[in-house]
Amino acid sequence: MADSAQLERIAQFRKMANDDPENELGHFSLGKALMDAGEYAEAIGSFERTIVLNPQFSKAFQLLGTCYIKTGQRDLAIQTLKRGYKVASERGDTMPREEMARLLRELGEEPPTLERAGQETAAGVGGFRCQRPGCYSGSRAVQLPAPPMNDELGRQIYEKICADCWREWLAVGIKVINEMRLDLSDERAQQVYDNYMKEYLGLD
Ligand SMILES: [Zn+2]
Numbered sequence: 001m002a003d004s005a006q007l008e009r010i011a012q013f014r015k016m017a018n019d020d021p022e023n024e025l026g027h028f029s030l031g032k033a034l035m036d037a038g039e040y041a042e043a044i045g046s047f048e049r050t051i052v053l054n055p056q057f058s059k060a061f062q063l064l065g066t067c068y069i070k071t072g073q074r075d076l077a078i079q080t081l082k083r084g085y086k087v088a089s090e091r092g093d094t095m096p097r098e099e100m101a102r103l104l105r106e107l108g109e110e111p112p113t114l115e116r117a118g119q120e121t122a123a124g125v126g127g128f129r130c131q132r133p134g135c136y137s138g139s140r141a142v143q144l145p146a147p148p149m150n151d152e153l154g155r156q157i158y159e160k161i162c163a164d165c166w167r168e169w170l171a172v173g174i175k176v177i178n179e180m181r182l183d184l185s186d187e188r189a190q191q192v193y194d195n196y197m198k199e200y201l202g203l204d
Contacts, residue, residue, distance in 0.1 A: 002037035009033045012180070017046070019179070024053035024134060025172075028060055029199050035063060040070040058088035058096040059133040059202070065103055078109050085111045091138070092129070130162035133202045137164045153194065153203075161201050169200050 002010070010033045017026035031046030047064035050057055061084020068077035081100045088097035101111040130141040141162035147154035148166060157166065176182065176196050182189040198204070 002039070006033065006037040010037060010039075015179070017049075020175070022053065023172075024050045024057060024060075025200055027053065028057065028134070031060070031063060031067075032199075035067065040067040043067050044071070054134050056087060056091060056136075057134040058084055058091055058093040058100075060084075061087060062096045062100050062103075065100060069103065069107070074107060078104065078107055081107075082109075082112050086114060089114050093133070096133075128162065130165055131160040131202065132162070132165045135162060135165050137162050140164075153198075156203055157201065160203065165201060169197060172200060173197065 010030065013026060013030035013033050016023070017030045020026050027046045027049040031043040031050065034040075034043035034046060044064065044067045047060050047067065050060040051064065054060075061080055065077050065081040065084060068074075068080060081104050085097060085100045085104065087093075088100060104111050128141050128143040130137055135141065141164070144158055144161070144163050144166055147158035149157070161169075173193065173196070176193060177184070180192065182193055184190050184193060
């Protein structure tokens with residue numbers, strides 16, 4: 001079912017998840033790559049691990065719920081999506097919250113009512129809110145002083161990603177370059193590096 005590019009990505013992220021088992025993004029990325037290849041049953045383990053490492057990672061609940069639906073495990077899907085809906089509401093993660101509400105309704109369930117329904121999480125310093133899934137900074141999120149690169153990707157990072165997450169990525173990026181022996185003067189290597197960055201920061 002999976003093509004060779006998908007298999008390559010799965011192998012890369014599996015290595016990342018094995019080499020750095022406490023890093024939830026490795027497990028999350030592996031789960032997504034498995035999902036893209038239609039390997040829903042296998043992706044479940046990766047998303048479960050992601051949530052254990054970071055119980056605030058609302059998007060991981062959404063994808064775990066989807067995998068349960070795809071593998072016919074309706075009760076587990078409902079349980080997971082309801083938990084995820086609460087997490088997403090508390091964090092103000094609008095897109096995962098709406099998607100989990102939609103999936104729950106498709107399953108014939110209403111999303112749980114929340115005591116503080118409709119209340120969004122406070123925005124960070126200067127009104128900045130980081131859009132990286134699983135960002136720990138929350139209301140402490142600070143925008144970068146300027147786009148880190150002079151291109152469209154740099155502009156996206158400046159608009160969506162907080163300074164803490166960017167620093168975290170730079171540390172991970174060095175590991176990616178070393179582990180994969182990337183030569184960034186090569187265009188294809190730069191592409192691989194950029195793809196990791198987008199995956200890590202949750203950019204499309
Ligand atoms: Zn952040």
